[in-house]
Amino acid sequence: MAFLELPDGKQLFFQVEGEGSPVILLNGIMMTAEAWAFQRRDLAQKHLVISHDFLGQGQSSQPPEGYSLQLHCEHLLALMGKLDIEEAHLIGASYGGEVGMLFAADYPEKVKSLTVAGSVSEIHPLLEAMGRSWMAAADLEKGSHFMRIVAPLIYSERFFQERGEWFEGRVKAFNDQAGPQWFRAFNGLMRAFMELNLTPRLPDISCPALIIAGREDILKTVGYSEIIRDNIPQSRLEILDTAHAIPLEDPANFNRLVLEFMAEAEE
Numbered sequence: 001m002a003f004l005e006l007p008d009g010k011q012l013f014f015q016v017e018g019e020g021s022p023v024i025l026l027n028g029i030m031m032t033a034e035a036w037a038f039q040r041r042d043l044a045q046k047h048l049v050i051s052h053d054f055l056g057q058g059q060s061s062q063p064p065e066g067y068s069l070q071l072h073c074e075h076l077l078a079l080m081g082k083l084d085i086e087e088a089h090l091i092g093a094s095y096g097g098e099v100g101m102l103f104a105a106d107y108p109e110k111v112k113s114l115t116v117a118g119s120v121s122e123i124h125p126l127l128e129a130m131g132r133s134w135m136a137a138a139d140l141e142k143g144s145h146f147m148r149i150v151a152p153l154i155y156s157e158r159f160f161q162e163r164g165e166w167f168e169g170r171v172k173a174f175n176d177q178a179g180p181q182w183f184r185a186f187n188g189l190m191r192a193f194m195e196l197n198l199t200p201r202l203p204d205i206s207c208p209a210l211i212i213a214g215r216e217d218i219l220k221t222v223g224y225s226e227i228i229r230d231n232i233p234q235s236r237l238e239i240l241d242t243a244h245a246i247p248l249e250d251p252a253n254f255n256r257l258v259l260e261f262m263a264e265a266e267e
Helices: 033-043 069-082 095-106 125-139 143-153 157-177 180-194 199-204 222-231 251-265
Strands: 002-005 011-017 021-026 047-052 088-093 111-117 209-214 235-240
Touching: 002 069, 011 033, 011 069, 021 033, 021 069, 021 095, 033 047, 033 251, 069 095, 069 180, 088 095, 088 251, 095 111, 095 180, 095 199, 111 251, 125 143, 125 180, 143 157, 199 222, 209 222, 209 251, 222 235, 235 251
Parallel strands: 021 047, 021 088, 088 111, 111 209, 209 235
Antiparallel strands: 002 011, 011 047
């Protein structure tokens, strides 16, 4: 367990495991570094794997305001500096993919390859409405209510059938753990997301990019991934039979695609 001290006194939690070319995992908005457990295990067999909590998440500081994708990029650059990493593969889920795209556009020399899963580069009215419903749910500051409102937009029918008991345990744990500070930080992160407009920046991404979409994703639909694919020069799109939580619902195929892609990028 380690922390990056930021200039304003706040802290970013990070962890490192494995050996080889560096891979940095970028969390979705409700994720923590621990949520990548299925990926870290496989990736660390060939790579140095760095996972961290964005400001506002997990074990990092959680101020109620002051978030932006640009700020996350600055923190990522500082983390790479602390770890003496000149260039890394970036893998981002949802919100983390959006941070990854902006980072790759702003710091092309720092990115060996970019993988984004279930991400968007622009926000259409239905997604905006869904996002605002999440923020309203967070305003209730009741963990079980929040999870039951947002989960149907994240997980697939098959996931609920096969892992219903896990989900009920997750609801209980979240209800016990999430306090007012978490919900206020979450809404701060959501406000940062709602300002997103990355499509004009996508042609600036010069590294190879793998775009992964969930066929059953009703939150950030396949069409958003097609926009990203069509605007990043060296990109390709893969579609898995999942909803929005792609790395969690199908870790085997997700990991396979990512490992093969990074191996190609290193040739």
